[in-house]
Amino acid sequence: MESFTCQGRVYLRIKWKIYVLEEVQKELLSFGESGMSLMEMSHRSKEYSKINNDAQKAVRELLHVPDNYKILFIQGGGTGAFAAVAMNLINRTGSADYAVTGTWSGKAAKEAAKYGKVNLVFPKADKPGSIPAESTWTLNPDAAYLYYCDNETVDGVEFPYIPNANGIPIVSDMSSSIMTKRVDITKFGCIIAGAQKNIGPAGVTVVIIREDLLGNPMKICPSVFDFTHINKENSVHNTPATFSVYVMEKVLQWIKKNGGVEAMEAQSSQKKTLLYDAILHSNNFYSCPIDEDVRSRINVPFRVGGPQGNEDLETKFLQEAEKLKMFQLKGHRSVGGMRASLYNAVTSDDVNLLVKFMNEFRKQYG
Structure with a gap:
């Protein structure tokens, strides 16, 4: 699994990046x-x-x-x-x-x-x-x-x-x-x-x-x-x-x-379900502080180690994630915890990899 940086945050490697940037690379010196x-x-x-x-x-x-x-x-x-x-x-x-x-x-x-x-x-x-x-x-x-x-x-x-x-x-x-x-x-x-x-x-x-x-x-x-x-x-x-x-x-x-906005919407719904289900079925090891009816499909904040978060576990979570090239999962400084951003660039396969890591981390430290 690879990653790329965008506006100070690093997201999982994605299909359109490969397609688009290869095209850009070809035309960089001569359009x-x-x-x-x-x-x-x-x-x-x-x-x-x-x-x-x-x-x-x-x-x-x-x-x-x-x-x-x-x-x-x-x-x-x-x-x-x-x-x-x-x-x-x-x-x-x-x-x-x-x-x-x-x-x-x-x-x-x-x-x-x-x-x-x-x-x-x-x-x-x-x-x-x-x-x-x-x-x-x-x-x-x-x-x-x-x-x-x-x-x-x-x-x-x-x-x-x-x-x-x-x-x-x-x-x-x-x-x-x-x-x-x-x-x-x-x-x-x-x-x-x-x-x-x-x-x-x-x-x-x-x-x-x-x-x-x-x-x-x-x-x-x-x-x-x-x-x-x-x-x-x-x-x-x-x-x-x-x-x-x-x-x-x-x-x-x-x-x-690749199917237009309709396809992007379907993928967004699938990605959201994958991640929120992992949080929901973690026996409160992971928790999302957002009201269920207004939870974002795109930016998912969550805590590790309980509703209030466990600072030591969250530090460990980030360290282990970085070993797998999953960077910048740390939440915004004003909110704390974790934040996974599921933009169009991130595929369902990528989210499955994140969920797999979250489940393995919970089994080890939960």
Whole structure:
């Protein structure tokens, strides 16, 4: 079993990595018959223009994006998109609703508060790892939009439904869930998604936005974050992250060839079941602190040695895992414990290997 590093975390070796990176390797020194690497080419070249357009087309086809939605590629990562969303949309009424269910939605709300009034639709949850019932939410009828994070990577919480915003445009951060499940795009005003979890390397963020929401950015909004301007310039206002878009386009084509989002969703469900079943049937040696109805399919936090965790056993667990080339299973510093990230890059076979290790570790130390 081999591994690879992505954004500071190391995941199990995967099929699309082999396919995509072998293709990238072949073209690294000469893209097509040009004699130049893609990294040397102008972002206004016909070669890059085709890559840019093909990537947009692939997103549209895979997610069944309607014609009245625009697909943009921006830089700045998810954090940049937090600000971009507010600067493009909050100006409509001056306020926005935020459902804060974890680390990233909390950061998004804090960023948006720089540009307008932010209404938290529910207080901070008394119990981490939960989503308050919608019946308890307090929505502002004058909000420009309702924002939520579809899957909280740090906290292991995933929305099992699309919130009801009573006609207000819904904005969702799908950085870690995009291309892992079917999505009814018509339910959303805007979707943002950093590529680095499921669809490519860091450097490009995908924005899907309904066209009627364009045209009213704040005056202070920089042109590189102005969705209206970026759409007009077809995401090449300035030099984009060309190499990141190039690799992303290859990953999207791989998804298309391997059954599309529907196949990724089926695999995601299988992987989730494998890992959560191993935790459930461990006689409390492993435990997941997240409410069962909102447990993430993608980022699975768990403790070793009991519900509160056993520091010595968790240290030993990480050491033994690393001997098998399973790195970075340590949970986020704010949460502790373990965290397994089951992005599209990780296959069911990979999860079976992890589960086998977990069972053997439990038999030895449980």
